[in-house]
Amino acid sequence: MNLRLYDTAAGDVRDFVPLEDGKVGIYVCGLTVQSEPHVGHVRSAVNFDVLRRWLLARDYDVTFIRNITDIDDKILAKSAEQGRPWYNLTYDMKRLLDKAYADLNVLPPTYEPAATGHVPEMLELIDLLVERGHAYAAEDGSGDVYFDVRSWPAYGELTHQSIDDMEPAEDADPRGKRDPRDFALWKGHKPTEPTTASWPSPWGRGRPGWHIECSAMASKYLGGAFDIHGGGVDLRFPHHENEQAQSRAAGFGFASYWLHNAWITTSGEKMSKSLGNSLLVPEVLKQVRGIELRYYMVAAHYRSHVEFSFEALQDAAAAFRRIEGFLERARTALPAEFHVGTSSGEEPWLSFAAAMDDDLGTPAAVAVIHDAVRLGNKQLTEKDEDGLKSTYAHLHAMLDVLGLNPFDAVWSGASGDDTKLTNAIDVLVAGLLEQRNEARAAKDWATADAIRDRIKAAGIEVEDTPDGPRWTIDGGSN
RNA sequence: GGUGGGUUGGCCGAGAGGCGAGGCAACGGACUGCAAAUCCGUCUACACGGGUUCAAAUCCCGUACCCACCUCCA
Numbered sequence: 377m378n379l380r381l382y383d384t385a386a387g388d389v390r391d392f393v394p395l396e397d398g399k400v401g402i403y404v405c406g407l408t409v410q411s412e413p414h415v416g417h418v419r420s421a422v423n424f425d426v427l428r429r430w431l432l433a434r435d436y437d438v439t440f441i442r443n444i445t446d447i448d449d450k451i452l453a454k455s456a457e458q459g460r461p462w463y464n465l466t467y468d469m470k471r472l473l474d475k476a477y478a479d480l481n482v483l484p485p486t487y488e489p490a491a492t493g494h495v496p497e498m499l500e501l502i503d504l505l506v507e508r509g510h511a512y513a514a515e516d517g518s519g520d521v522y523f524d525v526r527s528w529p530a531y532g533e534l535t536h537q538s539i540d541d542m543e544p545a546e547d548a549d550p551r552g553k554r555d556p557r558d559f560a561l562w563k564g565h566k567p568t569e570p571t572t573a574s575w576p577s578p579w580g581r582g583r584p585g586w587h588i589e590c591s592a593m594a595s596k597y598l599g600g601a602f603d604i605h606g607g608g609v610d611l612r613f614p615h616h617e618n619e620q621a622q623s624r625a626a627g628f629g630f631a632s633y634w635l636h637n638a639w640i641t642t643s644g645e646k647m648s649k650s651l652g653n654s655l656l657v658p659e660v661l662k663q664v665r666g667i668e669l670r671y672y673m674v675a676a677h678y679r680s681h682v683e684f685s686f687e688a689l690q691d692a693a694a695a696f697r698r699i700e701g702f703l704e705r706a707r708t709a710l711p712a713e714f715h716v717g718t719s720s721g722e723e724p725w726l727s728f729a730a731a732m733d734d735d736l737g738t739p740a741a742v743a744v745i746h747d748a749v750r751l752g753n754k755q756l757t758e759k760d761e762d763g764l765k766s767t768y769a770h771l772h773a774m775l776d777v778l779g780l781n782p783f784d785a786v787w788s789g790a791s792g793d794d795t796k797l798t799n800a801i802d803v804l805v806a807g808l809l810e811q812r813n814e815a816r817a818a819k820d821w822a823t824a825d826a827i828r829d830r831i832k833a834a835g836i837e838v839e840d841t842p843d844g845p846r847w848t849i850d851g852g853s854n
Numbered sequence: 855g856g857u858g859g860g861u862u863g864g865c866c867g868a869g870a871g872g873c874g875a876g877g878c879a880a881c882g883g884a885c886u887g888c889a890a891a892u893c894c895g896u897c898u899a900c901a902c903g904g905g906u907u908c909a910a911a912u913c914c915c916g917u918a919c920c921c922a923c924c925u926c927c928a
Contacts, residue, residue, distance in 0.1 A: 608928030743876040
């Protein structure tokens, strides 16, 4: 069985064959750190995190580079608006972004290069493009350097467009451009912009254009040719088209596969257009736990639009709690010394793997997980310990691939205070449950139910099981 | 104008010629003092109009509507 991925450049699903056996290099366009991360922003990170985890599960040696863009027009505009240095804005936003990633169990990349740390590499690349006749300094003395799209016949190949069919941008400022579609590799410093946002170059002080950073950083950390380049659909054009054009014009092979994740929208429109803060990651995490939000994202295919709604989010959370509930019951039922091994060529792993190999078919993979949960619940009631061990172990392995294993240490609070608290509650609840048991033994149902209601009022759910009552804090363990 | 994607049941969300993913909700049953949880069962579908085929949600043609991108965007 082979992994197959949808490649935007090919417009179809292709067998994944890495350039070097057993190794995969991935470059993902991260965020421009100019505002607080909302749910839409983190989807991309979650989607590509799943890709990465699946490749790791397939025993690939994965190098995963995800950049941040920390200098651009918007950053300068916003920082000016907010009356603080641009580098303070980007630094703050980056810290919030890191927190959001961590809350969603997105693995840290191998490295996270920032544009401003790679100006020399970009200048080197621009120089090479000028030398090869694919770039030119603006003729109006602005200090800009442009990529010459007409000099690169393959321009448009990634998004299957021809230059002549492209609508010139309404606000295109022709300045010193030879063709309105030429794009900036380097932007000459403007007196209205802070000098801290400019770097020396052969063309005078200035700052990098948007696209060049990814070309420079990808080749620095992954080599001139690498396996997978990812990002949101909106980046296909112009960003990725331009990246590919300039890299290939410079003589690099660049990416073999292009993967693009779809949007999360609200009321049918892009989140960036939505007003209000309710979709910022920390806000959403007031309603559901990080693992539940992640489940919501993983349960949809990465190439499908997700129409965000809190109702759907709550449904997803309920579905996830079913999985979690089983795992907790199974863990209690299994001997404490039972350790989960690695998964192998058995069901349901095989079905799960087949789903994942099919262009990361997480919806089908999640269905396999639910089937396993149903089977496991049956094994639990039938006291089929061997079967239960196997199901439990497989679920661990599958959930690990999706980054959704509730027992993963990342989901529990950072402090050890949780355990203390749990123990304290356990002692208190145990006392009440003892009273309730006495009442039940005396068939005094009114008293028994009153005690249960009282515990419930504290947000603690009591369930009677064949092995006696057990309690859980409402809505999971967060 | 060009390019790409979509429309599935009460809701979410897969599938891509036959064998009805899955979850949530609802209903019935089992279990329970009652619940909860769990299990078993049931129900509501493929935007519209044609066509191809023994067989279409799936392929083809057309129509409608929606979304994204065309140099700020995850």
